[in-house]
Amino acid sequence: MRAAIFVASMVLPHAVFAEPLPGVVWQDRVVAPPAQTTALTSVSHILYLNDCQNQRCRVSPGNDDSLTNRSSIPESVVTIPAYPWGTPHWNQLVECVRDTFKPFDIYVITEDPGMVPHFEVMVGGRSTNLHPELTAGGVAPFIGCGATENNVISFAFAQTSSDLDYLCAVVAQEASHVWGLDHELNAKDPMTYLDLLEPKRFQDDDARCGESLNAPRGCDCGTARQNTVKYFLSTFGAPTPPTLTITSPASGAWLAPGFTVNATLMSAVPGKAGSLAIDGGELAMTPGAPYDYTTPADLAGGQHSITVTVTDLAARTATATVDVNVFARCGPGVSCAAGVCLGGYCQPDATTPGGVGTPCTSTDQCITGTCAVTDEESICTGACDAGDACPDGFTCTPSSDGTRVCWPDESGGCGCSSNGTGSQALIGLLVGALVLRRRRQITSAL
Helix, strand or coil, X not given: CCCCEEECCCCCCCCCCCCCCCCCCCCCCCCCCCCCCCXXXXXXXXXXXECCHHHCCEEEECCCECCCCEEXXXXXXXXXXXXXXXXXXHHHHHHHHHHHHCCCCCEEECCCCCCCCCEEEEECCCHHHHCCXXXXXXXXXXXXXXXXXXXXXXXXXXXXXXXHHHHHHHHHHHHHXXXXXXXXXXXXXXXXXXXXXXXXXXXXXXXXXXXXXCCCECXXXXXXXXXXXXXXXXXCCXXXXXXXXXXXXCCCCEECCCCEEXXXXXXXXXXXXXXXXECCEEXXXXXXXXXXXXXXXXXXXXXXXXXXXXXXXXXXXXXEEEEEEECCECECCECCCCCEEECCEEECECCCCCCECCECCCXXXXXXXXXXXXXXXXXXXXXXXXXXXXXXXXXXXXXXXXXXXXXXXXXXXXXXXXXXXXXXXXXXXXXXHHHHHHXXXXXXXX
């Protein structure tokens, strides 16, 4: 059960003007973090903003638990009415809250994460919808100091005001109360009651706690002053951006059209949407993981830039790009501008590392994926085409595993004269040597 309730605003907000406190710095400027920027808390870093549409804010009394929509504040089952100011207004509010928490490892999302641990602010209705005796702009259960309890719901009552700066500050304040922050007297910080209609950002300032300038007090968590920036950096840490890795294909790979692209997202919150682009043109989208795509079967041969982009539930974007080489198609009536035609594709020849005819010691050195070996030499090559066909300059030769591979044709171009018996004898010796060479065992490592 709760020990107390934090209330953001006791009545309909009216601006309370005060002189700016000395040394105040807006948090959206660069502020040097303290030495400790690694999270000290084990609770969730996800903050879910619920606009209460479709009766999603049906709350039951009980121990505070955002996973089951239970709160220690209501005395019976209640439903908070939906956010009243429309979708564009809601989107602006969400962006304001995200910007407020942007300097910290706290992720603001707007889709219900289900049973994933998270904190929640229900944004809608009036305070009396939650409790008949409550008059406030926002409310949160007092959980304790140091962000020690997980999955807690707080409330921002949107019908109190349509002012975006006010609502943004209320949401930030109620969420921060359950992590252990108190009211303070810096009028530019969301944790204040001062200047309620003015923009707020967390301040790198050692502020006195309290609700009124003429009644400063010690802070509830036992300190004389409160610095919200240092508190969040030491409790939740500095922000950790999402990263994306294309696990296949590798950069520089040679591929046939229709190859697959696989990417992996590393993020503190789930991915929401992904897309594949080739040479800057978007081709495919996915609603979430896995981020697997198939490229077009008619993709033109040549070099292409493959880009995958993923946006997570916190509206953060991660991108990864690899450059690959795509085989051009070839066959009857379709010749290769470069390389050799093998397997229906224009394969690079020995002028390209790993091309057909390149010396090799293992398959991973070969663009074809085949390193054929004799007792004296080994080269990158591939299986013969239908009818034992091979590119010009190659013949179809059996390998030890029963497959037939294209091997350089060494039978032509001896440069000998056919006149006289001496010449005929020389030709006979050369033919004999060729037969012996063909009898060498060839193995094909696939």
